[in-house]
Amino acid sequence: MDLKIPGFEYRRVPVAPGVALNVAVGGAGSPVVLLHGFPQTHLMWRHVAPALAAAGHTVVCPDLRGYGDSDKPADPGAYAKRTMAADVVALAEALGHERFAVAGHDRGALVAIRTGLDHPARVTHLASLDVLPTLDSWEVMRGTGGVVGFHLYLMAAPPPLPELLIAGAADAFFGHFLDAWTRDRAAIPPEIRAEYLRASRAATPSIVADYRATAGIDVTHDEQDRAAGHRLRMPVTVLQQDWGAALGFDAAARWRAWADDLTHETVAMGHFMAEENPAEVVRHVLALLAR
Template structure:
């Protein structure tokens, strides 16, 4: 049985040459786009989306390379650059009739959201990031044995076909490790949703690896260029983040202040999959963000 977000309509929308995204849309009102993380699909927003749809148009795509969206080849290392994926999201909004929209991202989706906010500020009214640091900062804080927590970042940055081959040898063990370790309580991700995440991830190994490989190379280059140029996020920004700083020895809020002019940073204890573990709290923070004035 296919799992869907109740009350949402599903479609495929072309966003680039040869690339269409699968998207769920529900509700009416000011638009907000929700971008999922790894190793998930748009279904991670199933609780949050329904609540927000009471007074917003809620748009939940599968990112390129994930879920039911297209998974183009990556011959030059840029097909899954966050710059490319951010352009997908802007094109999706426009195709659905929204020149401007709020953007909320979790994990990988948050990296796409950050890049969209940096490169398309006229399109993004508000931005929320759930449980990541910007790409360059993530690499800078993962030093020494602290890097063990991010072993998958290093594995999937390796040249092809090594990570693809290794992951394909035991995909459920690999992807399931993160679902189980990061969820903590199995009730956060019900068995049928977990099975769907695993099914979708098995079908997307090359593109998921390409997404992560981009973050070790081309995405870092883009972040470094922006840092050197002083480019910052100009819209209201909300960050919900586990207490990584205490564990890894850095000031997460200070890292974020270097990127965002109007920042509301929260250290939270909701686990990594916070939109599934504590959806009401996530909705509360998103609504507070959407109520902040924009220029």
């Protein structure tokens, strides 16, 4: 089944030597780049993207490098969020946008955050859906509370063990998160679920490399930024489940340490909020863009 965002044009856009991204583009107006999470593709924005386009924005929805139908470099060092953030800037430039807003979910939010830190002159607004900055995520997961992030530890292990274990039961592994993190199972219908599983099976090595980077070089980059006092200077909106109550920390305070102009909302949604409650996500993104 050829699944696409209705009304969007599809193209492959080179962003780095040997790397092109599969991208859906729609609408006209000020640009917004939407970055998907795990274990998904750009299709997670299939409800949000048309609504933002209808509200007067050019909406750009790529598959991240290593995911979906984008290229998957074999070099394990190619998945630092700094590298993926450079992809976002190159993609926007290729489409004619020097400055743009960016919204990310889960893994895509980590790329969005790194884009805002590394390229502050390019990012006008930033939205993060249900994730903490990389360094903070590792700092708050401790003791039995860390069980919720077991996959972070699994995929951080040296190769080839994680790749072999996941490949041996890929649908069960990736499907676990689609089921466990969703409050409304109907939000991810069978054909979309099947596409996420297909794409994830094909991308297992690069997905693991992405997560392995988050336990390595991405932490180093966050530590360097924290030490240097680098912050997100653009308006930032964060939508987050109540992680603090579950794990015993103040999520908004964690975000205030990174963002000058912050709106932090604790929301009653499952992790896949752009699919479970797209209207609410659209409302928050449009409010962000008006700031």
